[in-house]
Amino acid sequence: MDSILAGLHLLLAPEALLSLFVATVVGIIVGALPGLGSVLAITMALPLTFVLGQGASITLLLGLYCGSVYGGSISAILLNTPGTPQAAATVLDGYPMARSGRADLALGWATTASAIGGIIATLILSIAAPLLARVGLKFGPIEYFALGVFALTCIVSVSKEDMIKGLMAALTGLFVAVVGQDTVTGALRFDFNSFELSAGIGLVPFLVGLFALSEVFWRASKLYSVESVKAGKSRFTFPGFGELRNRWSVLLKSSLIGTWVGCLPGVGATSASMVSYAEAKRSSPRRANFGNGEPDGLIASEASNNAVTAGAMVPTLSLGVPGDPITAVMLGALALQGITPGPRLFIEQGDLINFIFMALLVANALLFVCGALMTPLFSRILKVPEPILLCAIVVLVAIGTYSINASTFDLLIMFCAGVAGFLLRYGGFPLAPIVIGFVLGPMIEQSLRQGLIITRGDFLAFLHYPIALAFFILTLLFLLLPIMRSWLGCIFGQRQRKLDKQEHSHDL
Amino acid sequence: MKTEFKNNTRRLLTSLALVAIVPLASAQDYPNKPVKVIVPFPAGGSTDLMARATARELAETLGQNVVVDNRGGGAGTIGVAALARERPDGYTLGVVPAATLVNQPHMRRTPYDLDQFDYICQLFSSPMALAVKPDSPFENLNQLVDYAKEHPNELTYGTPGPGTLMHLAMEQFLQIADIELEHVPFTGDAPAATALLGGHIDLYMSMTNVVNDRGLASIGVFSEEPAPSLPEVETAIEQGYDITAAWWGGLVAPQGLEDGVKSRLVESCQSVVYAERFAQTLEDLGADVHFRDPDDFEAYVRGISETNAQLIETVFKGE
Numbered sequence: 160m161d162s163i164l165a166g167l168h169l170l171l172a173p174e175a176l177l178s179l180f181v182a183t184v185v186g187i188i189v190g191a192l193p194g195l196g197s198v199l200a201i202t203m204a205l206p207l208t209f210v211l212g213q214g215a216s217i218t219l220l221l222g223l224y225c226g227s228v229y230g231g232s233i234s235a236i237l238l239n240t241p242g243t244p245q246a247a248a249t250v251l252d253g254y255p256m257a258r259s260g261r262a263d264l265a266l267g268w269a270t271t272a273s274a275i276g277g278i279i280a281t282l283i284l285s286i287a288a289p290l291l292a293r294v295g296l297k298f299g300p301i302e303y304f305a306l307g308v309f310a311l312t313c314i315v316s317v318s319k320e321d322m323i324k325g326l327m328a329a330l331t332g333l334f335v336a337v338v339g340q341d342t343v344t345g346a347l348r349f350d351f352n353s354f355e356l357s358a359g360i361g362l363v364p365f366l367v368g369l370f371a372l373s374e375v376f377w378r379a380s381k382l383y384s385v386e387s388v389k390a391g392k393s394r395f396t397f398p399g400f401g402e403l404r405n406r407w408s409v410l411l412k413s414s415l416i417g418t419w420v421g422c423l424p425g426v427g428a429t430s431a432s433m434v435s436y437a438e439a440k441r442s443s444p445r446r447a448n449f450g451n452g453e454p455d456g457l458i459a460s461e462a463s464n465n466a467v468t469a470g471a472m473v474p475t476l477s478l479g480v481p482g483d484p485i486t487a488v489m490l491g492a493l494a495l496q497g498i499t500p501g502p503r504l505f506i507e508q509g510d511l512i513n514f515i516f517m518a519l520l521v522a523n524a525l526l527f528v529c530g531a532l533m534t535p536l537f538s539r540i541l542k543v544p545e546p547i548l549l550c551a552i553v554v555l556v557a558i559g560t561y562s563i564n565a566s567t568f569d570l571l572i573m574f575c576a577g578v579a580g581f582l583l584r585y586g587g588f589p590l591a592p593i594v595i596g597f598v599l600g601p602m603i604e605q606s607l608r609q610g611l612i613i614t615r616g617d618f619l620a621f622l623h624y625p626i627a628l629a630f631f632i633l634t635l636l637f638l639l640l641p642i643m644r645s646w647l648g649c650i651f652g653q654r655q656r657k658l659d660k661q662e663h664s665h666d667l
Numbered sequence: 668m669k670t671e672f673k674n675n676t677r678r679l680l681t682s683l684a685l686v687a688i689v690p691l692a693s694a695q696d697y698p699n700k701p702v703k704v705i706v707p708f709p710a711g712g713s714t715d716l717m718a719r720a721t722a723r724e725l726a727e728t729l730g731q732n733v734v735v736d737n738r739g740g741g742a743g744t745i746g747v748a749a750l751a752r753e754r755p756d757g758y759t760l761g762v763v764p765a766a767t768l769v770n771q772p773h774m775r776r777t778p779y780d781l782d783q784f785d786y787i788c789q790l791f792s793s794p795m796a797l798a799v800k801p802d803s804p805f806e807n808l809n810q811l812v813d814y815a816k817e818h819p820n821e822l823t824y825g826t827p828g829p830g831t832l833m834h835l836a837m838e839q840f841l842q843i844a845d846i847e848l849e850h851v852p853f854t855g856d857a858p859a860a861t862a863l864l865g866g867h868i869d870l871y872m873s874m875t876n877v878v879n880d881r882g883l884a885s886i887g888v889f890s891e892e893p894a895p896s897l898p899e900v901e902t903a904i905e906q907g908y909d910i911t912a913a914w915w916g917g918l919v920a921p922q923g924l925e926d927g928v929k930s931r932l933v934e935s936c937q938s939v940v941y942a943e944r945f946a947q948t949l950e951d952l953g954a955d956v957h958f959r960d961p962d963d964f965e966a967y968v969r970g971i972s973e974t975n976a977q978l979i980e981t982v983f984k985g986e
Contacts, residue, residue, distance in 0.1 A: 202710040299867030343852050345774050345829035354778050358741030491716050609851050
């Protein structure tokens with residue numbers, strides 16, 4: 160109790176609250192700009208932590224983190240371009256919603272889901288952090304491999320129209336991720352004697368090119384042939400209370416998935432949002448609508464990626480092991496503040512831990528306020544004449560991509576990915592599986608090879624690891640269920656159709 | 668190209684004009700604009716924090732702003748390659764950890780080699796320690812070696828990646844002790860340390876602070892003297908294995924600095940290493956201030972580079 164009060168005391172200091180508020184607002188803006196992500200936001204703030212006190216530095220970083228992860232959803236919904244990689248799955252249903260004139264509601268859902276996801280995760284963590292950290296340790300290379308394979312099943316759920324094309328896209332993503340130095344032997348792969356390629360292809364330039372630039376090319380190619388976009392109402396609508404109650408289970412489940420994935424070092428929010436999107440698509444009663452602007456898909460992605468922000472603090476604080484590049488930067492910033500994360504932090508500095516959790520709660524609650532105040536502004540983006548908007552996007556994403564490594568090679572990658580993305584769209588290939596393959600590929604490859612070293616090359620030995628076995632079974636179920644469902648559908652065709660109809664009318 | 672020509676012409680004219688009055692004028696008013704320090708790793712990591720601490724002290728002694736420029740990628744080689752391409756005017760420097768100089772050029776086709784740099788000073792050194800997983804039966808190196816001799820290739824050890832200083836140090840130890848262990852490479856310190864904490868690997872070679880902060884036990888420190896942070900752990904030398912290993916690095920510049928500029932930078936280096944704040948930051952990072960002058964630093968880099976070239980040859984290409 161004492162340490163809770165002490166934490167509250169730290170949080171209620173004016174400079175801590177002020178820096179939390181400013182950081183959340185700045186985070187949302189940075190997150191919403193395609194290409195500029197959480198890492199950049201926090202890196203830019205790093206020099207400031209030299210000047211600010213401990214409390215204000217920590218709230219600054221947490222505000223930027225939560226704000227930027229949420230901000231990514233705004234451009235995902237309005238521009239069909241994830242502002243940050245974490246929002247890649249938000250595009251799938253967010254943009255169709257905006258496209259059909261429900262942008263205000265989509266933004267409302269994204270805000271609600273983000274804030275609630277973050278709050279649920281923080282509440283869980285404040286109780287169970289040390290315990291979760293211990294369980295997270297049980298994940299070794301073999302368990303990571305199984306988790307990665309399981310996460311790959313979400314390719315099935317995002318390749319709705321054409322499974323073959325979806326799988327081809329996923330393989331493309333897996334292949335692109337192979338370029339660069341082999342993580343086990345150090346050998347160079349597909350570098351074509353180019354020194355820059357030997358460092359591999361960066362996630363941000365690749366993602367920004369694939370989504371943002373290709374969207375620009377796509378829209379530019381349609382500019383004079385198709386009716387211009389129907390601009391949504393530039394307002395912000397919170398979903399009704401009844402709606403919220405209907406979708407409560409998706410929200411809760413996605414928050415739990417996000418919290419859990421966040422606790423696993425090195426998996427990250429991008430994978431988390433994909434896993435929970437796939438799970439929502441599997442279990443939601445409104446699954447047939449996914450991909451056409453179904454709020455459930457949006458909720459699944461946004462609730463889980465914001466839950467990761469809290470979840471990722473668990474290994475960072477309790478083990479000194481950062482869960483993603485963002486918490487890695489934070490770890491460095493904490494070290495500068497004289498805080499050494501590790502198992503002893505929870506025992507020795509309970510006040511500080513409580514302070515961090517409370518700051519996370521407030522930052523997530525602030526998302527409601529800031530989101531409601533700021534998204535109408537962003538909604539106006541839809542009213543900007545399209546040629547100007549497209550030019551602005553190109554400039555913004557180029558600056559964002561260049562700012563990471565000051566590398567013109569990254570700009571080249573971005574441009575190539577943009578052209579490739581355009582051609583793939585033209586050929587009717589879904590883009591999301593490419594990203595899934597690209598993000599999960601390196602993790603799966605490395606953990607598989609590490610696992611094989613540990614089991615002396617015996618793949619069947621993987622089945623002796625209970626956690627891994629559970630994931631393999633889940634993977635199998637995920638893949639077989641749709642097939643079995645369609646068999647059952649043949650047998651009980653009549654009844655099934657009737658049920659579907661009922662569900663549909665209920666949804667309306 | 669044009670601006671470069673213009674700049675060069677201007678500089679030539681200025682120096683011609685001043686050469687009669689004040690010899691080495693350009694070196695004497697150095698620095699008259701902000702200095703950039705390239706860090707070949709992303710913001711927030713150990714190297715970055717080290718570079719930022721260095722930049723802060725340099726700014727004070729040089730009386731100019733010192734800006735940190737993070738150029739990550741390719742295990743640090745992208746940033747070091749960028750540094751090699753810069754003009755040697757003293758306004759672009761690099762805080763560079765040793766692996767990018769002494770290991771990576773033997774691993775991949777780097778567009779730079781050791782002759783393309785002026786070595787200003789070594790700044791830091793952090794001894795390595797061999798950590799064991801929780802509940803490990805080993806209490807010292809000898810127990811480990813005895814067990815590994817009877818059970819070759821049964822134990823596994825992790826590293827932050829193939830060809831890192833930690834990997835080569837471990838391979839060197841295995842050669843000296845004449846034992847065989849399985850190598851499990853990770854990407855970076857954090858995942859490897861977690862795998863050790865979870866007991867998925869048996870051993871992990873790392874910097875002493877990485878071991879210490881996570882409450883892991885170590886069975887040997889690879890420094891000449893026992894590490895202050897791990898006073899109860901015996902050094903490898905004390906245990907009968909003649910080997911030291913550290914994570915180290917310093918300040919380098921593109922080759923061809925003017926003598927005046929270089930000596931000014933070496934002087935600044937000396938005041939950096941004596942600054943109390945710098946020592947404190949390094950201590951927080953688990954590293955020690957370790958100064959070597961330009962000649963010693965260069966000789967050390969070249970010496971280790973030669974040793975590691977041979978190690979890399981046997982480890983990667985011998986298989």
